[in-house]
Amino acid sequence: MVNRYFNLIDQTYYFPQDGFDLEKDKLVFNGIPIMPLIEKYGTPFKMTYLPKIGDQIKKAKNFFNKSIKTMDYKGKYVYCYCTKCCHFSYVLEEVLQHGVQLETSSAFDIDLILNLYKNGKIDKDHIIVNNGYKTKQYIHNIANLINSGFKNVIPVLDNKFELDHFEELIQRKTKIGVRVATEEEPKFEFYTSRLGIRSSEVVQFCKDRLKKNKKFELYMLHFFVDTGIKDSTYYWGELKKGIKTYIQLKKLFPTLTALNIGGGMPIRNSLGFEYDYKYMIQQIVQMVKEACDEDGIHEPDIFTEFGKYTVGESGATIFSVLEQKQQNDSEIWYMVDNSLMNTLPDSWGIAERFILLPINKWHNDYGRVNIGGLSCDNSDYYNSEAQNQQLFLPMYKRDDKEPLYLGFFHTGAYQDALSGYGGIKHCLIPSPKHILVDSDENGNIVDWIYSEEQTSRDMLQILGYK
Ligand SMILES: Cc1ncc(COP(=O)(O)O)c(C=O)c1O
Structure with missing residues (x-):
């Protein structure tokens, strides 16, 4: 035998x-x-x-851009890399060669961004999305980045109190994002993610604090289903809720143009791994489009922050x-x-x-x-x-x-x-x-x-x- x-x-x-x-x-x-x-x-x-890093980026960009084209979707696709996944300079240099924008998660990440700038790897137009809980140091570093002339830094509020600190420290008109907390998968130990603002409060918060705000314009809604982008009722349900919140906010804030669906694109972890990237991406684009069309809303630019997918x-x-x-x-x-x-x-x-x-x-x-x-x-x-x-x-x-x-x-x-x-x-x-x-x-x-x-x-x- x-x-x-x-x-x-x-x-x-x-x-x-x-x-x-x-x-x-x-x-x-x-x-x-x-x-x-x-x-x-x-x-x-x-x-x-x-070279695998570039191949992955090209693959996802192609699937998004093809779906956008075939569906006559009005927004564009923006690929961000979340640095926390692998901070090494050779990874950042590789992703930047493929026209990728960046997402940060902590105070030191801003020093990493400044280092890339100092070495001519990015300029002040680069999109830098700031996620995560904002400590004093992180807020301070983000404010410095914005005050020093970076034009596309997008602090994403993880809770309601961060806005007060940003208001105090930022000296120019700035785009801002809000993160809405998603519900966790039913088998999880808790119901709602600790990250982001409660979904029942986010719209009212934006109305109260951003509607007449001269310094900040609401630009991005962010949410992240952290168990990943899966063809499951749970994932599609959370995506639908996120899009619904986007539509509610868009009706109040014409400046809102970006829907950031975070990371979570899976990678092959076994030789038997099967995942239809093209189908999943098509479904995402289609779901956003159909929901926006139904409400007569202009389709948002879709941002992703793929970490593991980019570098794993x-x-x-x-x-x-x-x-x-x-x-x-x-x-x-x-x-x-x-x-x-x-x-x-x-x-x-x-x-x-x-x-x-x-x-x-x-x-x-x-x-x-x-x-x-x-x-x-x-x-x-x-x-x-x-x-x-x-x-x-x-x-x-x-x-x-x-x-x-x-x-x-x-x-x-x-x-x-x-x-x-x-x-x-x-x-x-x-x-x-x-x-x-x-x-x-x-x-x-x-x-x-x-x-x-x-x-x-x-x-x-x-x-x-x-
Ligand atoms: C806000 C945010 N964006 C993106 C990611 C990246 O996720 P992944 O590596 O699964 O793509 C994470 C991971 O924790 C995250 O918290």
Whole structure:
């Protein structure tokens, strides 16, 4: 009986598929053979394949713009990138090459914006949407940005009190947005999102505070269904409510022209992932159009703030299996050369799934395994139970010359920010080195080290050891 890992994948999924292929028995990710990178740099490492970021942006823009054209929709589409998803300069530089606007979430984000400006990556016309709860420092930084001449900064009020502080500090006429709180999915622990202004109060608040306001003109309504853009009754219901609020406000505020539906566009987290991006985007545009047409309202410009979608699929995290441990008759552990909690915190914190594939040994027999991280924490693992899937990988012999290498794919979103890249790590296990891969002007693939593995000196210094 054929029991090879390759046959398992071949029979279970469409394979090869977009971004994943084989050369002999070795994995190729977005056209990049991974084994030569392992030979050159050693494991563990994180990698970012930069061209994927542009591909994702182009795909979403095309679907929105095509839908807008075919439906004769009167508004336009504005793609924003939310920096919190991955703040690295190489990501921001990549997204800015594709005409993308930006969304911020905290005070330091404004310093990031100023740095981009100082280095000529954006100008003062760039759209900067400010979301999130506004601390004093964040409000102060936003006000400074506006007072220094940035023309398209759009502070989005997360609560009613923020307006007083902005009024005090901002010295010029400014566009402003309001965020309306969405209802959570029924299975959630609470009913209404803590983010945004209550939907029952938002219209009255805008009437009371913005109608005769000389400084602020209402420009944007924002809401974000944070479980993501899904073809579910819940998602379409929340979108409908958001559009209804937009229409109510638009009747009162002619200056309101932007509907911001936030992030939440999903990415592939398994080889069996199926999602019809074109259909979902068409449905969104159509729903906005039909509702506006019914009320004789001009259709809004549709803003999105896709984070994970923009950058998630560009990332991978590569490990060696250091050892296999048979802990009872049915449980084998593959011990990898870093901590999973540290490098992929979402796999631990919210049981997030990533595409997990071996890099080599695809022609070996396969078996069911658990993957163990290096920290001594008993939650530092990835297996079938936590991720609600069976986890099969190639078997190998302890005396094989070549180790088994494993890759977690589509790990480019949030993991560095959540694990605190370069900070103190659980069990002092260092952040792995980070490799960037790009194609040069002749289309040749180039790779280089963005940052080396964290050193013990780094960590001891943070901890106060002189
Ligand atoms: C206001 C806002 N916009 C955009 C995003 C990005 O979401 P995603 O990464 O799912 O696209 C988030 C994520 O928390 C958010 O809070």
